[in-house]
Amino acid sequence: MKVSRKVLIVLVSVVFIVLDIWNGNTYNFMKVESMVYLSGFILLIAGILLLNRNDYKKFIKLFSGMALFFAIVFVLGGLMSSRMINAKKYANVIGTIEQVEFSDLYGKDHTVEMSYVDKDSALLSAEKKIGELSDVSSMFDINNRDFSQINYKGEMVRVAPFKYSSPIKQLLNLNKGVPYYVMVQTGSGNTNAKAEIITLKQPMKYYPGAPLHYNLKRHVAFNHKFSYLGGWNFEVNDEGHPYWIVSTLTKEVGLWGAQNVKSIIVVDAVSGESKNYKIDDVPEWVDLVYPTPMLLSHAKDHYSLSKGYINSKMQQVGVKVIDQDNGTYNYVSIDDEIYVFTGIRPISLDEGSTTGLLFMSTKTGKALSLDLPGISLTTAEATSIGSIQEKNYVPTTPVLQNVGGYPTYVMSLKDQSGVIRGFSMVDYQDYTKSSVGSTIKEVEKTYLALHADSDTLLPEDSQELTITITEIKQVQIEGNTFYYLMVEESDEIYNVSLSLDDKLPFYKANDRLKVKVNGNKIIEILEED
Structure with a gap:
């Protein structure tokens, strides 16, 4: 049966449109995949239109010419975007890197918060919580792919979100959506994860993998057809309402080189309403704008290509590398922004050491460089393991903290079931000074005692003071005891952990002490007057 060209073109177009909608395709000249897909469709239609049974040579000539044109465009685009030609452009994508001192970054002018609870421990806590509710656990699982670490009302x-435990349950509840998500407290000094199941007044109908038009990718693609869409993250605003944060991308070098975030699309998970925000207009509550792999890629290019592509491969003068494998970087909250941090070192230096640390904001992309030699996160982990071999505990990825004025890696120790059983501290600059114990108080006391008994100098910004106590208050923070002191000599309110000195409960107004302080923290009590 003979099929006319018009019918054939209609059939091909229908297939193209169906696949386009089903796959959630978007079209942007910077997105190579979409250009290849669109070029293939154009060539197919052109082939049908140009096909001439009486003159195949003319058809082959015209069709080959078009194919060659697309091939040349892709080759030239690839060359224009190559690192070999554009090394310094790639190196500059990260922007200005601000140099910071440890005493400034971890001083009283900034709030630095860490989490003792890693993703696996948080997931274990969430799964236990959902298991307590039989009607929920029989219907839903936790979507652990979209388990986002954010700041919620100033806390980590x-x-x-929850997801249906099977496709059949999902289809049978198509119009009901997903009425739950889980929130796990991981910051504020929590030494174990605390999970809470949040029940929404109206369910989430738009999410990844949802059927039909509720599918997040299809929904966003339909409404933003010519945006270069990246990945997505699940977040909640300060009222606890759920959203999907979808990044739109651009290329900074040539046509297809150096991927960067152009804007974000905030999608209401309940109503599906979406709005595109430029980077400078991102809502205050949004934390996850820049994906971690992208930030690490920008950093890698900066430290390897700053002096040219040839130098990065041959002489390697000034070439540095960053740690970017899973477990070699971690996250910390600085002034309510989530930062990914990782080690920096010359390419010739052993992987166990660093010459500094790089912090990059997942919200703004801002980069901070701490030029302080020390050890890598993996070395700190290995040091902890050496102290607990007989217990088979596993350390979580370390986080850098200020402990008594010393740059210190702090980590939790988990047993084989994933339950946190202890803690460890390792000096960032001297891994021989490390301590493990069952509580933070115990570990900190032992750790600071190691420094007090050594010849290691305290940080330069520490100072000795003589103070007269006017008022002293005891405060419990996550099971740990701290004392806050008001003094005659200044308006500063000093804080000190009970682990520093067992005599603290016996101090009272008018007592005079000679102390060593770092900012507003007392790091050593030298003597009583």
């Missing part, structure tokens, strides 16, 4: 938490 992880949030994840």
Whole structure:
């Protein structure tokens, strides 16, 4: 049966449109995949239109010419975007890197918060919580792919939506959506994860993998057809309402080189309403704008290509590398922004050491460089393991903290079931000074005692003071005891951990002490007057 060209073109177009909608395709000249897909469709239609049974040579000539044109465009685009030609452009994508001192970054002018609870421990806590509710656990699982670490009302938490436990349950509840998400408290000094299931007044109908038009990718692609869409993250605003944060991308070098975030699309998970925000207009509550792999890629290019592509491969003068494998970087909250941090070192230096640390904001992309030699995160982990071999505990990825004025890696120690059983501290600059114990108080006391008994100098910004106590208050923070002191000599309110000195409960107004302080923290009590 003979099929006319018009019918054939209609059939091909229908197939193209169906696949386009089903796959959630978007079209942007910077997105190579979409250009290849669109070029293939154009060539197919052109082939049908140009096909001439009486003159195949003319058809082959015209069709080959078009194919050659597309091939040349892709080759030239690839060359224009190559690192070999554009090394310094790649190196500059990260922007200006601000140099910071440890005493400034971890001083009283900034709030630095860490989490003792890693993703696996948070997930374990969430799964245990959902298991307590039989009607929920029989219907839903936790979407652990979208288990986001964010700041919620100034505290570090992880949030994840629920998902139906099977496709059949999902289809049978198509119009009901997903009425739950889980929030796990991981910051504020929590030494164990605390999970809470949040029940929404109206369910989430738009999410990854949802059927039909509720599928997040299809929904966003339909409404933003010519945006270069990246990945997505699950977040909640300060009222606890759920959203999907979808990044739109651009290329900074040539046509297809140096991927960067152009804007974000904030999608209401309940109503599906979406709005595109430029980077400078991102809502205050949004934390996850720049994906971690992208930030690490920018850093890698900066430290390897700053002096040219040939130098990065041959002489390697000034070439540095960063740690970017899973477990070699971690996250910390600085002034309510989530930063990924990782080690920096010359390419010739052993992987166990660093010459500094790089912090990059997942919200703004801002980069901070701490030029302080020390050890890598993996070395700190290995040091902890050496102290607990007989217990088979596993350390979580370390986080850098200020402990008594010393740059210190702090980590939790988990047993084989994933339950946190202890803690460890390792001096960032001297890994021989490390301590393990069952509580933070115990570990900190032992750790600071190691420094007090050594010849290691305290940080330069520490100072000795003589103070007269006017008022002293005891405060419990996550099971740990701290004392806050008001003094005659200044308006500063000093804080000190009970682990520093067992005599603290016996101090009272008018007592005079000679102390060593770092900012507003007392790091050593030298003597009583």
